[in-house]
Amino acid sequence: MNFMELIKRAKETEDFSILSQKIPYMxxxxxxxxxxxxxxxxxxxxxxxxxxxxxxxxxxxxxxxxLLEMAAIVQLAHDQESDDLPRTINITVEYLRTGFIKDLxxxxxxxxxxxxxxxxxxxxxxxxxxxxxxSMHGHFLMS
Amino acid sequence: xxxxxxxxxxxxxxxxxxxQSPFGLYLGLEIIDIDKGEATLAVxxxxxxxxxxxxxxxxxxxxxxxxxxACGLSVIAALGEPTTIATLDxxxxxxxxxxxxxxxxxxxxxxKVTKNVxxxxxxAYQKDKAKPIANATxxxxxxxxGTGRQVQKNAQPLPAAGGPTK
Numbered sequence: 001m002n003f004m005e006l007i008k009r010a011k012e013t014e015d016f017s018i019l020s021q022k023i024p025y026m027x028x029x030x031x032x033x034x035x036x037x038x039x040x041x042x043x044x045x046x047x048x049x050x051x052x053x054x055x056x057x058x059x060x061x062x063x064x065x066x067l068l069e070m071a072a073i074v075q076l077a078h079d080q081e082s083d084d085l086p087r088t089i090n091i092t093v094e095y096l097r098t099g100f101i102k103d104l105x106x107x108x109x110x111x112x113x114x115x116x117x118x119x120x121x122x123x124x125x126x127x128x129x130x131x132x133x134x135s136m137h138g139h140f141l142m143s
Numbered sequence: 144x145x146x147x148x149x150x151x152x153x154x155x156x157x158x159x160x161x162x163q164s165p166f167g168l169y170l171g172l173e174i175i176d177i178d179k180g181e182a183t184l185a186v187x188x189x190x191x192x193x194x195x196x197x198x199x200x201x202x203x204x205x206x207x208x209x210x211x212x213a214c215g216l217s218v219i220a221a222l223g224e225p226t227t228i229a230t231l232d233x234x235x236x237x238x239x240x241x242x243x244x245x246x247x248x249x250x251x252x253x254x255k256v257t258k259n260v261x262x263x264x265x266x267a268y269q270k271d272k273a274k275p276i277a278n279a280t281x282x283x284x285x286x287x288x289g290t291g292r293q294v295q296k297n298a299q300p301l302p303a304a305g306g307p308t309k
Contacts, residue, residue: 025202028191051165060166061230062211066204092234
């Protein structure tokens, strides 16, 4: 199944787990995508192996960045069906709070979609959406 | 250049069971070089961490993780002793896709230490350091109080504008 069929199927069945067929990283880290009404939420499931700082313990900052980037890619792929995944040009992550070993949820907002480049902002949180753990903005090349 | 004594001290600290980072172990992250204010890590290729199963190219998240680790470690190498730091922000520019099956190296260079904040830049590369796959700019907060000021001497300033990074 090519990527366009995959994303179509995911939207029809509202089961985004099939995306991990195309993206091994999602499965290895335990990233899930769920749809609530029109809203896409990308979640990094709590897992001790994702710990970067063993003393707190806290999630590795790279995993938080990875989730934020993934959330942006999933949102872009969801909004516009295309032959392949959008490619990341750059991301800037701001770390705001400690990410504990708990589920981490991310929500992406496409601020501008140009013909070739899309600008996306993503925020992630654990218990309270008003207390973000990190935020990201990035540029993505649309295929 | 390698600062052998510093590298030995940091590696010894990091390999103690209670100090090991579980995600570093999962990735197989390895410290391959430490100098004052500089650190290089190696991440072996793993198929299950690809961002696209067709091409087998590693997911950006893995590049982010290795650069975050290398930049953080370069701060530790600038401070000269294990302390606690937190990433404030991290910007990554993806210059070209990583080639599958090849080890990724992440290099961090802490070029300025202040009382509370450390400034870092880094690159990720594969076979050739002159052809990076990603560029990083990061700032870190020193969370343990009173560490920064004494260790300013260890940070390696940037070369004059326009000069090579070495």
